[in-house]
Amino acid sequence: MALARLLFVTGKGGTGKSTVAAALAYALSLGRPTILADLDSRMSASMLLGAPMTGGAGGRAGATLEVVALSAHAELEAFMRRIVPVAAISRRMLKSRTFGYVTAALPGLEAFLMLERLRIMGGDAALEDRYVVVDGPASGSALELLAVARGVKGIAPVGSLNRIAHSVESFLVDPERFGVVLTVTPEELAIREALELSAALREHLGIATVAAIMNRIPAALFSKKELEEIDGLEAHLALAHRRERERSAAGRARKEFLRAGVPMIELEMLYRPAMGRPEIAELGATLAAEMPAR
Amino acid sequence: MNRLELAGCKLAICLGPGGVGKTTISAALAIDGACNGRAVDVMTVDPAPRLLDALGLNADASEPREVALDSIALAAGAARRGRLRALRLDPRSTFDAIVRRYAATPAAAEAIISGRIYANLASAFAGVADYMAMEKLLELAAEPTADFIVLDTPPAAEALDFLDAPRRLLELLGSRAVSLLGTRQGRFGSGVVDLAARAVLSAFDRVTGLKLLGDVQAFVRNFEGMYEGFAERASRARAMLHAESTAVIVVTTAEAGRIAQAGEFIAALRKAELRVRAVIVNRAMADLPNVAEISRAKMPAALKRKLKRNLADYAALKTREAISFETLRAAMPAGAALMLSSELEHEPRTLADLAQIGARIHRGQEPMPLRSE
Numbered sequence: 001m002a003l004a005r006l007l008f009v010t011g012k013g014g015t016g017k018s019t020v021a022a023a024l025a026y027a028l029s030l031g032r033p034t035i036l037a038d039l040d041s042r043m044s045a046s047m048l049l050g051a052p053m054t055g056g057a058g059g060r061a062g063a064t065l066e067v068v069a070l071s072a073h074a075e076l077e078a079f080m081r082r083i084v085p086v087a088a089i090s091r092r093m094l095k096s097r098t099f100g101y102v103t104a105a106l107p108g109l110e111a112f113l114m115l116e117r118l119r120i121m122g123g124d125a126a127l128e129d130r131y132v133v134v135d136g137p138a139s140g141s142a143l144e145l146l147a148v149a150r151g152v153k154g155i156a157p158v159g160s161l162n163r164i165a166h167s168v169e170s171f172l173v174d175p176e177r178f179g180v181v182l183t184v185t186p187e188e189l190a191i192r193e194a195l196e197l198s199a200a201l202r203e204h205l206g207i208a209t210v211a212a213i214m215n216r217i218p219a220a221l222f223s224k225k226e227l228e229e230i231d232g233l234e235a236h237l238a239l240a241h242r243r244e245r246e247r248s249a250a251g252r253a254r255k256e257f258l259r260a261g262v263p264m265i266e267l268e269m270l271y272r273p274a275m276g277r278p279e280i281a282e283l284g285a286t287l288a289a290e291m292p293a294r
Numbered sequence: 295m296n297r298l299e300l301a302g303c304k305l306a307i308c309l310g311p312g313g314v315g316k317t318t319i320s321a322a323l324a325i326d327g328a329c330n331g332r333a334v335d336v337m338t339v340d341p342a343p344r345l346l347d348a349l350g351l352n353a354d355a356s357e358p359r360e361v362a363l364d365s366i367a368l369a370a371g372a373a374r375r376g377r378l379r380a381l382r383l384d385p386r387s388t389f390d391a392i393v394r395r396y397a398a399t400p401a402a403a404e405a406i407i408s409g410r411i412y413a414n415l416a417s418a419f420a421g422v423a424d425y426m427a428m429e430k431l432l433e434l435a436a437e438p439t440a441d442f443i444v445l446d447t448p449p450a451a452e453a454l455d456f457l458d459a460p461r462r463l464l465e466l467l468g469s470r471a472v473s474l475l476g477t478r479q480g481r482f483g484s485g486v487v488d489l490a491a492r493a494v495l496s497a498f499d500r501v502t503g504l505k506l507l508g509d510v511q512a513f514v515r516n517f518e519g520m521y522e523g524f525a526e527r528a529s530r531a532r533a534m535l536h537a538e539s540t541a542v543i544v545v546t547t548a549e550a551g552r553i554a555q556a557g558e559f560i561a562a563l564r565k566a567e568l569r570v571r572a573v574i575v576n577r578a579m580a581d582l583p584n585v586a587e588i589s590r591a592k593m594p595a596a597l598k599r600k601l602k603r604n605l606a607d608y609a610a611l612k613t614r615e616a617i618s619f620e621t622l623r624a625a626m627p628a629g630a631a632l633m634l635s636s637e638l639e640h641e642p643r644t645l646a647d648l649a650q651i652g653a654r655i656h657r658g659q660e661p662m663p664l665r666s667e
Contacts, residue, residue: 013313013449014549044551084497093498138312140340140449159503189342189641218607221600233591235583236601238639239608271607273614275550 002294003028004179004210006122006132010142011183012193016215018044019275019283020183020267021135024213024291025049026284028131029065031293036067037121037134039114043069045135050277070117070134072110079113083160111148116164118178119171126177131293139197142180146172146205172207179210182262186217186249191256198262209262211291216269217250218243265290297658298572298633300327303541305435305443305534306571309563310545311555312449315576317341318642318651319545319635320446321349321380325645326652328378329369333441335434339383339427339448344643349380356384358434366649369656376441381430383448388426396523397516406516409509424448424458428531435534457535457566541571546622548575548615557625570630573622574655578634579612633658 009021022045025036038045046069051061058068077094084090121132136142149168156162172178180201184194194212201207222240230237250266257264267286270279300306300323308320317338324336335358338345346352350361358379368375390407397403406412427447434443534540542563546556556573563570588601619632626632635655642648 013311014547014552018551042551042554083502089497138449156503161502187641189344221604226597226600229593229597230601231591231593233583233587233601236588236605239583240601240604242639243604243607271610273610273617275614 002176003131003291004122004175005125005130005177006118006134007179007181007210008118008134008136008142008146009181009183010136010139010197012190013138015183015185015190015194017138017183018048018135019280020181020213020215021045021133022048022280023267023283024181024287025065025067025131025133026062026280027286027288027291028133028293029062030284030288032130033064033128034066034131034133034293035121035125036061036065037118037132038067038069039134039136041069041071043067048275048277048280070114072114075113075117076110079116108148108151111145112152112161112165112168115145115149115168115172119168122171122177139193143197143200143204146180146201146207150205172205175208178207180207181210182212184212184214184253186214186246186253188249191249191253195256195260195262198260211263211265212257213265213267213287214250214253215267216246217266218246218269220247298323298543298574298631298655300442300541300656301330302539303442303571304440304539305431305445305537306541306543307445307447307535308543308545309447309559311552311559314545314547314552316449316545317345317446318648319543319574319576319655320444321345322635322642322648322652322655323543324378324380324442324444324652325363325366325649326369326656327442327444328363328376329366329649329653330372330376330656331374332376333439334376334444335379335381335440335442336444336446337381337383337427337430337434338446341382341446344641345648346382348643348645348648351380351382355380355382356387357381361645363645366645369653383427383430385426388430392426392429392524393520396520398520402516405512409512409516425528429527431534432527432531457563457568535568542568544570544573545576546573547577548579548618550614550618550621553618553622556622560625560627564627570627572631572633573626574633574635575619575622576635577637579608579615580636582608582612631658 007024009017009024011017011020018040021036025034025045026049028034036045036049036051046059046061046067049061049065049067051059051065051067058066061067080090080094081087084093118132118134124130125132137145149165149172152161153165153169156165180198182194182198184190198209198212201209222244227237227240227244230240246269254264254266265287267283270282272279306320306323308316308323310316317340320336320338321341324334327334336349338349338351341349341351351359358381361378361380363375363378366375393406393412394400394403397406424447427445431443431445434440535542544556544559544563546552546559560570560573582605585602585605588598588605591598623632633655635651638647638651640647642651
């Protein structure tokens with residue numbers, strides 16, 4: 001099946017979301033123009049690509065790779081400008097402290113408008129044969145974010161927000177336009193969390209997981225027989241076992257993801273003193289082979 | 295100074311970016327306290343299922359529960375074991391309890407709790423979980439047996455999300471514009487502000503279909519009279535955070551992104567005039583063995599090469615970590631200890647694992663300086 005136009009990258013904290021998002025955007029940009037959208041105010045994914053940001057809003061990380069920063073507040077401002085066509089009134093509303101408190105009390109509103117932005121980006125990408133990769137929040141917040149359209153329908157039974165909620169919901173369940181990519185590392189907790197999130201997305205929201213990307217899998221080094229041959233050298237043996245333990249955790253996870261119907265893509269652990277553009281390009285090359293742009 | 299001595303502390307607060315193991319560190323410090331004879335309460339927020347199991351907590355442990363420490367050894371030099379109680383913060387039920395306590399009448403309390411604004415406020419307003427942690431903290435501290443409390447904070451993007459929660463919630467509840475909405479028009483002689491706020495909200499309602507104005511008015515009306523109770527408790531919580539006997543501890547991992555976030559936490563705490571007692575780097579890599587041991591050993595040359603390659607791989611990661619530590623060292627606040635909590639061979643899953651982590655932090659372990667080769 002062809003890859004969704006907008007890929008939303010999420011996973012447990014510390015599993016390398018930004019690294020994977022950057023590598024995936026790099027991989028897709030080899031085939032088609034791609035936008036890497038950072039929901040993280042630190043722009044970690046873009047930083048990994050060494051993309052110079054212009055004015056904090058966006059920049060370029062290659063001829064076909066653009067990076068943009070998305071902020072919930074900017075989305076609220078844009079939304080107000082759209083629904084209140086008289087500029088003076090929308091400015092007035094945005095400046096009003098009361099309005100600020102009310103939107104703070106309904107934080108779902110900002111998150112919801114962020115989803116609406118993703119919907120527009122995904123739709124544009126489909127029309128223009130491009131891709132969008134989103135460096136999303138960690139698992140728990142991601143589920144909250146993706147579920148927010150449903151809540152909005154509940155509190156706004158009619159009106160413009162209700163209409164937007166409907167189109168956001170159909171966007172999220174359209175595999176042509178939207179897909180979730182889970183990041184995971186060969187650790188029990190991270191694997192469990194990814195499996196749970198994938199099940200929750202499917203059962204509660206009808207959202208399919210495109211793939212789980214297992215990051216940091218050590219390359220094979222020792223055979224079982226060799227591990228037994230190491231005599232003494234306790235600390236070295238422990239280090240060798242550690243490597244093999246991580247490899248076998250990845251092997252077990254492969255079966256579990258298969259059972260859950262989620263394809264698992266493997267990225268090798270890069271034993272490097274720093275992570276930067278060359279490392280992202282290396283991981284990107286693997287992803288380009290596994291998840292090619294259409 | 296590279297030991298973390300919390301003997302004189304009544305409260306330890308663990309702050310840090312999400313996913314760094316704040317709950318693990320909080321539980322470890324609490325168990326270590328109990329092994330040193332203290333009566334400890336640890337309050338966790340959103341713990342991983344395995345830690346819940348280790349602490350014997352289940353889904354609705356919103357009141358303190360005794361944790362059996364029989365299997366855990368006493369700390370060296372400790373005369374007796376103290377006790378450990380653990381609880382899991384449930385922001386919504388804590389908030390409900392407070393509303394019921396402070397509302398003018400039971401009917402007003404139920405009106406607030408069943409309202410749409412409150413449902414959103416209680417479940418989603420960034421800061422309610424933080425604020426409720428503070429509330430629960432005051433409740434625990436008021437108990438006569440309270441000796442040492444360890445507080446794990448909700449995951450947050452910014453340190454001040456937690457510390458600022460009482461102020462922000464009070465600002466919302468006490469804001470002039472919001473209270474004007476709820477009261478009869480012109481009562482404060484400021485019809486203009488009132489009208490503007492109403493106009494803004496009703497315009498918003500018209501285009502969005504949210505019908506917020508009526509809800510906000512009802513909410514604020516019902517909250518009238520509760521403000522003082524909230525304000526008083528918030529200022530007590532603030533005083534507690536700033537007390538000399540409170541240890542603020544920043545938890546992070548050595549990952550570059552987390553170190554950058556921890557630096558931001560430290561700067562924010564300094565700005566809020568809160569003294570950071572320690573910065574703990576969780577899941578730090580253990581020291582690596584010496585390569586010469588491989589050369590000396592008797593084994594096939596091919597296997598030796600593999601062992602050396604494996605060592606070199608982990609050494610590269612260790613260098614990555616050391617670079618992170620240098621960044622962190624530059625951001626360290628004056629008088630705070632920089633400490634490592636080395637990773638265990640497996641993810642911590644039992645009380646004994648947590649006790650081991652706690653004892654190691656107590657003893658102290660400092661990061662090695664970056665070697666220039």
